[in-house]
Amino acid sequence: MAPAISVMGEEVSLRDRLNGFEQLPLFGKRVAITRAREQAGVLREELAALGAEVVEIPTIEIRPPDSWEPLDAAIRRLEEFHYLLVTSANGVRSFLARLAASGRDVRALHGLIIGAIGPATAAEFARTGVKVDLLPREYVAEGLLAALGGHDLRGKAFLIPRARVARDLVPRVLEERGARVEVVEAYQTVMPEISPEELARLLTPRLDVITFTSSSTATNFARLVGQDRLAETLRGVVIASIGPITSATLRQLGLAVTLEARESTMAGLVRAITEHALR
8 A cells, every 4th residue: 555644734724725815816917006105005905815916016106295385375264165175085185284284173174065086085084083075976076076066156165185287177167167266286296217127027927907096197107118118018918997087098098998997996996806807
């Protein structure tokens, strides 16, 4: 009779864990995140938990504005505004930081109707005990405008702290409806420096999936790679978009969007990637 070897204890446990890992929906997939490095944590952890090998290619970097004075001046006149609309978590963080720097706290927001573009933005307010009054069903600028549909905006004053470069849809439509709108720069996004050698290393071996969470991540990735090499670099790669605005930017860059999150959140994006992998 041939000798038999029984393996017990830690080795069996390790084998069971490895077998379980191999059954995860993203096992063996290289998935790239193009968010700012300091904001990639949640998405990175969720993808890794599903078995993905996560590659970080940060195409944007969040920086303070060149001057805080416009935002600080608006905060000094906070009582003049009826509405505070914030379209990103970065905007909330910058606004609340400057509110504190001015010697005031969230009690100064009493009486303001506060609107947030989505749950992540609302969650930043909630961290300091601030309740959001307007949260749209669709987490895009159009959704925020729809949430204001039943409001008489004539003569109302809006404060919108946001990035230096952003869509002008919300301010334009509000002004058309008779509101007074003050847009102030709360932060700016810039493209970080990544050498061609570093970029080539990150893109090798070829990616299976690449995620884009804003139009800025898409346009900056195209700039880093080079428009002439963009299509070839992403040939055969699943292009995952967080929502319709980002998808439109990707198509303008000549890329075919493979999947788009039904809900424009990190959780919605992970869900869309997982469903695609399972199919």
